[in-house]
Amino acid sequence: MTNTLLTPPTAPKVADERVASKGAISTLLGRPEFGALVGAVAMFAFFAFVAPVFLQPSSFATVLYGSSTIGIMAVGVSLLMIGGEFDLSTGVAVISSALSASLFSWYFGTNVWVGVVLALVVSLAVGFINGWILIKTNLPSFIVTLATFLMLTGLNLGLTRLIGGSVSTPSIADMDGFESARAIFASSVNIAGVEVKITVFIWIALVAVASWILLRTRIGNWIFAVGGDANAARAVGVPVIRTKIGLFMGVGFCAWILGMHNLFAFATVQSGEGIGNEFLYIIAAVIGGCLLTGGYGSAVGGAIGAFIFGMANKGIVYAEWNPDWFKFFLGLMLLLATIVNLVVKKRAETK
Amino acid sequence: MTNTNNSPAPERIDQATLLQEQTDPLTHTPVHLLELKDVGKHYGNIIALTGVTMAVDTGRVTCVLGDNGAGKSTLIKIIAGLHQHTTGTLEIMGAERKLNSPREALDSGIAAVYQDLAVVSLMPIWRNFFLGSELTKGLGPFKSLDVEKMKKITKDELAAMGIDLRDVEQPIGQLSGGERQCVAIARAVHFGAKVLILDEPTAALGVKQSGVVLRYILQARDRGLGVIFITHNPHHAFPVGDRFLLLKRGKSIGYYDKKDITIDELTSQMAGGAELAELAHELEQSGGHADVLAEVKAEVADALDTPAAGRHS
Numbered sequence: 001m002t003n004t005l006l007t008p009p010t011a012p013k014v015a016d017e018r019v020a021s022k023g024a025i026s027t028l029l030g031r032p033e034f035g036a037l038v039g040a041v042a043m044f045a046f047f048a049f050v051a052p053v054f055l056q057p058s059s060f061a062t063v064l065y066g067s068s069t070i071g072i073m074a075v076g077v078s079l080l081m082i083g084g085e086f087d088l089s090t091g092v093a094v095i096s097s098a099l100s101a102s103l104f105s106w107y108f109g110t111n112v113w114v115g116v117v118l119a120l121v122v123s124l125a126v127g128f129i130n131g132w133i134l135i136k137t138n139l140p141s142f143i144v145t146l147a148t149f150l151m152l153t154g155l156n157l158g159l160t161r162l163i164g165g166s167v168s169t170p171s172i173a174d175m176d177g178f179e180s181a182r183a184i185f186a187s188s189v190n191i192a193g194v195e196v197k198i199t200v201f202i203w204i205a206l207v208a209v210a211s212w213i214l215l216r217t218r219i220g221n222w223i224f225a226v227g228g229d230a231n232a233a234r235a236v237g238v239p240v241i242r243t244k245i246g247l248f249m250g251v252g253f254c255a256w257i258l259g260m261h262n263l264f265a266f267a268t269v270q271s272g273e274g275i276g277n278e279f280l281y282i283i284a285a286v287i288g289g290c291l292l293t294g295g296y297g298s299a300v301g302g303a304i305g306a307f308i309f310g311m312a313n314k315g316i317v318y319a320e321w322n323p324d325w326f327k328f329f330l331g332l333m334l335l336l337a338t339i340v341n342l343v344v345k346k347r348a349e350t351k
Numbered sequence: 352m353t354n355t356n357n358s359p360a361p362e363r364i365d366q367a368t369l370l371q372e373q374t375d376p377l378t379h380t381p382v383h384l385l386e387l388k389d390v391g392k393h394y395g396n397i398i399a400l401t402g403v404t405m406a407v408d409t410g411r412v413t414c415v416l417g418d419n420g421a422g423k424s425t426l427i428k429i430i431a432g433l434h435q436h437t438t439g440t441l442e443i444m445g446a447e448r449k450l451n452s453p454r455e456a457l458d459s460g461i462a463a464v465y466q467d468l469a470v471v472s473l474m475p476i477w478r479n480f481f482l483g484s485e486l487t488k489g490l491g492p493f494k495s496l497d498v499e500k501m502k503k504i505t506k507d508e509l510a511a512m513g514i515d516l517r518d519v520e521q522p523i524g525q526l527s528g529g530e531r532q533c534v535a536i537a538r539a540v541h542f543g544a545k546v547l548i549l550d551e552p553t554a555a556l557g558v559k560q561s562g563v564v565l566r567y568i569l570q571a572r573d574r575g576l577g578v579i580f581i582t583h584n585p586h587h588a589f590p591v592g593d594r595f596l597l598l599k600r601g602k603s604i605g606y607y608d609k610k611d612i613t614i615d616e617l618t619s620q621m622a623g624g625a626e627l628a629e630l631a632h633e634l635e636q637s638g639g640h641a642d643v644l645a646e647v648k649a650e651v652a653d654a655l656d657t658p659a660a661g662r663h664s
Binding site: 212216217218220221222224225228229232233235236237238295296 | 453454457463465470471472473474478481482483484485487494495496498538
């Protein structure tokens, strides 16, 4: 405080009578992920009713695994979306990461961990380039990342055929370091007789870290600010460029984790895969309450969105329905979730 | 000329005594907080601003008045470090400076509060208040925001400015325009601004809200800041201002101390008697509107009657 002498005494510390103590319910209603939570509970109850097998621990572990493969990416994508941008290249970036690890260590005959580290560098570089081009050109992220999406798709196919001679990479299952890497990225943990994939734990850890960053660090504050109003943020000294590039690199980091999981779960990678998955990540984030225009959302929301996706995906199988219908329900869910979020947000803001 | 105290300010700010103590700081104080001498700005061969001389002192309000396109925004941008002047000198505490970035201006204690650039509307008030200068606790990678402290400081600082907020957790977009301005002002004050530039803070506000903002300007002044108040409304400028700089088409058309000018003179200088006469002529041509015409003609007579009486430059 520059001048305390002229400061009138501050109001006595009594609860302000204009704030009716916000009940637990309206606090919950004001959360960005509230709509998604309602949806998740409804969907869980629905599948528990139509397909009782859904409730068995082993099937639930499968649902969680399916959710985690979307959810890991949804963490990065949610943060990016809160920061006001989105990324169409994520689906193929996951495969690019797996391919670079696999092809590099196979071609040079190195320990696979060398490939793993290289893949991390590649993934972060893809994120950096996305962010850097975005900042330099001022083009919308839709265009920039659509371009990277196409370029990566081409590179994945072209380089894989050029180096490995086929559309899929040669198996690296018998190479040095494969087992240890597999233990980190693609093992299972036995909990009370149920095999739970390690990605579930990685997913939960990532969500926790991302939530902490978002709500309790300076960087989190900056993410909300650059997404909410980049000009205002810049005017008060927020490093907008670094924040945005950092967010794209965060997405790259998530793509690396998922890419490594794909690689060490199957030992080979199909170079044409991943196309279309970027939408699943974006859908998870949007269902979870992240605003497409930025400045609003949560990491937990993205996780709930991914969980809804996982439940719908596996639930249809457990209910023995024709999976052809899945995409229709996914679209419907997206629409409903977005409308619910809109209503919830409006209500939260006016109260 | 007597100072007609028609200020809507609270009683404890006594404009008259304040001015009695003021011996003419233009000549009697050795250094000003901020001083511009004959400052100009050219963009290539376009002259955006020329010959501006003004001073800002602790506990004084310098008003910059001018119509659209008068060069007000160019002037602020020079002072706030967004643009650099091409001629003349800019002195901070007597030392000549050229400000190369907003950051540099901030570090020298000059903070600008822009009308539209103040805040991120979806974020809570306390997050906005500390945005870019967040308080943290803990070490290294576990450094986290000191949420409780920031909330408390926000509430206290805003209370010190005279707004008592319901809840600093609500999104700032829910506040009224005047309150948002105030948050931005309080923020600048808290982070050690010595010179506060307010860019048209009352332009988009209603009468009552404008009054609220004017009161905050006086609050900031009483806390020892030098305030630059940019406006096109002489009725907002006169009650709070100590000095008035009038700009027109990129030129300074007058620089007055409050004791040397009345609000009517200020208004007529702003409006320009000639333009009013033209308007009267047009109205006459179109016929009718006898009452309006009479009014405008009276204004013209007024304006021509008092051409820059208190001019001292």
